[in-house]
Amino acid sequence: MKIGLECHVQLPTKSKMFCSCPTEDCEFPNTYVCPTCLGMPGSRPVLNRQVLVYGIMIAKMLNCEINDTTWFARKTYFYPDMSKSVQITQYDNPIGERGVYYLDGKKPIRITRIHIEEDPGSTKRTADLTSLVDYNRSGVPLAEIVTEPDIANPAEARQFLTQMIGDIKHLLQIPADLEWEVKCDCNISVGTERVEIKNVTGLKNAEKALHSEMVRQIAMIKAKKKIVRETRRYDPDRDVTISMRVKEFEDQYGYIDEPDLGIYHIRELADSIRIDESPQNKILRLSSQYGIDQKMAKQLVNTSMDLADLFEDVAKDFGVADAVKWVGGPISANWRAMEERDGEVDLSRLKDFIRDFADGKITDTQCAIEIKSYMTGVDASAAQEESAGLEALINGFLDENPRIVSDYQKNDKAANQVIGFVMKQTGGRYSSAEVVETAKKLIEARF
Amino acid sequence: MTMDSILSDLKAINDKYQMFHAMTSDTEAGDAKFLFSAKDNLTSMDMETCAGSRILEGYHPVFDATCIDKIRKAGGKLIGKTNMDEFGFGTFSTNSGFEIPRNPFDLERACGGSSGGSACAASVIEDHVSLGVSTGGSICCPASFCGVYGIAPTYGRVSRYGLIDYGNSLDKIGVLSQKATDLKKFMEMIAGKDERDPTSMVQPEFRTAYRRMGSVAVPKEGIEGLSKEVESAFKSALEDLRSMGVDVDYVDMPSLKFAMPAYYVLATSEASTNLARYVGMRYGHQEGDHSLKFDDYFTAVRSQYFGDEAKRRILLGTFTRMAGFGGRHYAKAREVRQVVINDYKRVLETHDAVLAPTMPFTAPRFDDISKMSALDSYKADYLTVPANLAGTPHLSVPCGYDSNGMPVGMQFVADHWNEDVLFSVAEDWEKQFDLRRPEVSI
């Protein structure tokens, strides 16, 4: 089975791709519109250069070759929500081509190309079969990322999308919790003929649509029926794909160069753009550079890039063992609590506690207490009491259930029993990260 | 004639010549310093703008084209939107969805196209400048047929913001007038960078100081197939030029013959995408059966309101863009354009301009035009198309009259951004040429 994806993501510019209308959501239809995004005769596009910058950033993250010169094309088709009946997109010489992106740091997924284009508007059908068209989204910038058919199954497609979207969000500084719609055209062939599922919204639906289409194709092959090359759509309510039309080939759009926009020479711009390491790459590098397991690296990065940076900082000054012990331990455990206090904590102060421990001025118990107290703002004696209380609780439970320790050596999921017990006993008095960390520490102390 | 008397006679003048589709109803000039008119494919807020097409009937733009805005700010009053071939598709202004302008020297003859109404207004109304648009020769052709001066500047010199596109990589806004000096004055008004049209942002400074034209090159390919009377008027104009001290050399420019097919491929490819937006939604005609599926509705509106020539060019352009043809025709046409540019550059290294008659014949009669095939009329543009394909500035001056009294024009083509040398030769020419004015009686 082969799966390839064409993934559309919105670029976070403040104004639209070719006019100065805002891109933010608007409650009322057709509010953020002007002659250009309505395609009025005589209006013409002016490129928002930030779109090129974002496009180049993604191309770099996907390890694409970036073209020295890039330009735009007109794709012509008729649809009510396309204000000009022409979409400005890229055809020849897109921003980036021939990239590769590693799934979980191991499996390469080849990237065919990444190009930028404008979003059309949207059509809503009402109950009485009237269609209403809203052009608020007309001209919102998108990046389209096209992969080679290197994805092995629907679950892997979802995993790929989740990882890539996470990396792009970080790259473009899109808040992690922001609802950020991702649309995919999913190509799948179980046998030899390829079927495209158009316009699937969301990662979960992409997996479900691919799964449902996979099941359909397998049934067709078993029944010795021929699979036709076509475009289908996914109905999430019924969990089926439905035939839309015979597949269109790109040639049928009759692309020509967009004559209102020139040729862009982007080599200098591309050279001047440095992108931060993606979370995925950071996980891989941390684990190989510091010899820590990927799970630990992932936990650091997924908690916060700042936490991962602090890990490296501490490792440099005090060695990897102390970085794992302190940053991977109490600092990580109290991170969320610290974040809720909104910038009252100076991360460099945390290193002072570690230095005191390394110099032998305080014991490790004291150091853990100091860190927790400083990060959560709870005073030290209360923090000490709390921790002591937590430790006593866990130790008591372990004394009664010695098998947990031996089970844990085979499978660390055995710690869940301890965690479950503590949560039930204390009902949220301790942060879950702290409970997990303490439980593991105390179990491991009994090996 | 005063401005007020022109305004009060406007309707009567128009009834006779049909140069305007929309007109101001004002009969007084108010604070205006001068009057001007503009081709109907330049958007203006106070008048219906249709680009000569019925599909845009009733359309009132929400913004002024940059060129119109600039002239208004300089004190101009827009008196009318001039009749034209639908979307610029034609050589005689007879492919209009509305009125067909009549040649001021003979009402049974055409004004030329596609800026026919603009040339007519420039010829008939005293002290008048009209904005025209050239894609393949649409300023110089009607200027020649109506016996006025007309300039199409370098591509990118004037902002195209507010121009209803025909072929975006070819369209240029210019001016027509009885007076060579007015060309310079108005071009200076409308030239310049405009952030709303990125192609205008790369232009160098607009020069207006006098720069004498020392030599012209007459391509042998440009003087084939001329009518006898155009040929003799042009030859005698060459003598006049020599007597003004301009060197005249005959040269070979073999690429000029390939310009026509390349032009039609590029222009119709672009036009077919530009016209895709006219589907009976958002502006212009919107009636029809709304219960139809959207593509059936769009097809119905487009079938009803596009004229035959617009349909022909949409089909031609769609064909050249499509699978299997895109590579062969469109890409090839892009290459040919570069060859033509190089040919001009080569000749203009040693000459100040390339010179040929503007049109191979004088303004034809309407009954003769109706007998011409589409291909016949496409071929009539063979002298004006090359400079348009190359994006080089070009200017038509009246250079004689045939035995019926119809004007003959000749066209100077200068190198990119060298409008100054064209203004200079036109002003020198104006001093010694005996311009005839059409008899205007209302």
Ligand SMILES: [Zn+2]
């Ligand atoms: Zn807009």
